[in-house]
Amino acid sequence: MKASAFAYARATSVANALELLSVHGERAKVLSGGQSLLPAMNLRLIAPELIVDIGQLAELRGIVVKGGVLTIGALTRHADLLKSPEIATHLPLLKDAVAHIAHPAIRNRGTIGGSLAQADPASELPACMLTLGATIIARGVGGERRIAASEFFAGIYETALTPQELLVAVELPVPPKNSTYFFHEFTRRHGDYAIVGLAALAAVEDGRFDDLCLGYFAVRDRPLLAKSAGKLVDVAVTSAVLSEACSALAEELDPLEDQQATPAMRRHLAKVLLTRCVASLLARRDLCAGGPA
Amino acid sequence: MTATIEISLSVNGERVEANVLPRLNLADFLREHLKLTGTHVGCEHGVCGACTVRVNGDIVRSCLMLAVQAHDATIETIEGLSDSGEITDLQAAFRERNALQCGFCTPGMLMTAQDLLKQSPSPDREQIRDHLSGNYCRCTGYQAIVDAVETTARARTGQSP
Numbered sequence: 001m002k003a004s005a006f007a008y009a010r011a012t013s014v015a016n017a018l019e020l021l022s023v024h025g026e027r028a029k030v031l032s033g034g035q036s037l038l039p040a041m042n043l044r045l046i047a048p049e050l051i052v053d054i055g056q057l058a059e060l061r062g063i064v065v066k067g068g069v070l071t072i073g074a075l076t077r078h079a080d081l082l083k084s085p086e087i088a089t090h091l092p093l094l095k096d097a098v099a100h101i102a103h104p105a106i107r108n109r110g111t112i113g114g115s116l117a118q119a120d121p122a123s124e125l126p127a128c129m130l131t132l133g134a135t136i137i138a139r140g141v142g143g144e145r146r147i148a149a150s151e152f153f154a155g156i157y158e159t160a161l162t163p164q165e166l167l168v169a170v171e172l173p174v175p176p177k178n179s180t181y182f183f184h185e186f187t188r189r190h191g192d193y194a195i196v197g198l199a200a201l202a203a204v205e206d207g208r209f210d211d212l213c214l215g216y217f218a219v220r221d222r223p224l225l226a227k228s229a230g231k232l233v234d235v236a237v238t239s240a241v242l243s244e245a246c247s248a249l250a251e252e253l254d255p256l257e258d259q260q261a262t263p264a265m266r267r268h269l270a271k272v273l274l275t276r277c278v279a280s281l282l283a284r285r286d287l288c289a290g291g292p293a
Numbered sequence: 294m295t296a297t298i299e300i301s302l303s304v305n306g307e308r309v310e311a312n313v314l315p316r317l318n319l320a321d322f323l324r325e326h327l328k329l330t331g332t333h334v335g336c337e338h339g340v341c342g343a344c345t346v347r348v349n350g351d352i353v354r355s356c357l358m359l360a361v362q363a364h365d366a367t368i369e370t371i372e373g374l375s376d377s378g379e380i381t382d383l384q385a386a387f388r389e390r391n392a393l394q395c396g397f398c399t400p401g402m403l404m405t406a407q408d409l410l411k412q413s414p415s416p417d418r419e420q421i422r423d424h425l426s427g428n429y430c431r432c433t434g435y436q437a438i439v440d441a442v443e444t445t446a447r448a449r450t451g452q453s454p
Contacts, residue, residue, distance in 0.1 A: 038339070
């Protein structure tokens with residue numbers, strides 16, 4: 001189908017975009033790469049009265065590393081993240097995750113800011129932000145707000161952003177040198193939205209987890225930083241310990257039912273991912289043998 | 294409030310000026326305003342890949358881009374790639390290997406395959422499948438398409454087929 005009629009404004013600066021949003025707020029939608037917004041409009045799931053196109057705002061594009069923090073501009077495309085030497089060096093988890101987002105032609109338009117503001121519970125980047133401890137920078141006419149990723153995602157397509165605010169950048173602390181990561185998602189076909197996915201970051205010392213962050217996606221209405229990770233930190237991980245963590249994980253999830261999977265199937269797959277993740281990060285193949293895999 | 298917007302862009306090397314409604318997507322602009330009907334419109338929500346075109350050198354879904362977003366951009370369609378001779382060998386390989394039947398997906402397939410070959414001149418079959426994974430073909434079962442892309446890659450890099 002075709003999108004219904006709307007008015008269009010091409011923002012000439014961030015200040016101009018914020019003025020437009022302060023006047024039109026609720027009736028407007030911000031257009032960056034359009035890879036989620038335009039399908040929704042073409043399918044007539046939404047019909048905004050005004051589109052504020054921020055695509056030309058070069059100041060919102062780019063990746064900067066400074067003082068142990070990576071700042072990524074909202075308009076940085078998935079394709080830019082994939083090609084960035086800074087991301088490959090400091091945040092290989094993010095690079096791995098981006099390779100799972102849709103297809104090349106989509107990654108050439110889709111942006112990190114767009115993906116986070118869209119907050120699709122089955123998308124990769126929101127979960128990565130939780131795992132990596134990101135701070136989301138939102139700007140309004142009155143100034144800037146820094147929002148922890150853990151406070152940002154509020155539900156299906158819902159975030160802490162007000163209709164008058166613009167997501168301008170994300171800040172990601174560079175993980176310690178000895179960090180390791182795991183990323184995997186289950187999909188029906190390559191490039192589809194995940195049935196269940198996991199973005200994990202860990203610090204491993206002498207075969208034990210010093211730290212473990214498990215960012216799950218498509219397991220409830222928003223990404224989840226699993227508390228059950230705590231059961232695996234500072235202990236000798238045995239099959240029994242892992243099995244207990246898996247049970248605790250299943251309790252934490254609140255999976256949605258859709259055409260792709262039942263809640264029970266999603267719980268099962270989340271446990272499979274946890275088992276594979278722990279076995280991979282600790283280089284312990286034996287842990288996969290008795291688990292739910 | 295839904296007035297037309299003036300746009301100026303380059304399409305296959307020619308300057309184009311137009312007034313368009315904001316809701317018009319780039320695929321419909323190319324097909325209906327410029328009569329460049331090689332760009333096909335399938336699903337209209339970014340899934341099938343039949344509308345793939347190049348914008349500033351990158352492949353994109355023209356159904357997921359508004360014509361107004363193409364202001365100041367350089368667009369290349371299948372007509373442009375075909376007329377310039379850039380993909381003559383790839384087109385011949387598709388024909389020879391029967392890598393098309395109805396032909397609906399073919400412009401998008403050629404666009405995407407050429408994009409891969411520009412970035413990675415000697416892809417293996419897995420890389421070819423990965424790059425083409427966002428382009429649907431309901432006739433061939435993909436095997437022949439992967440063959441044709443592989444054959445073209447080998448010929449271009451001087452390897453025997």
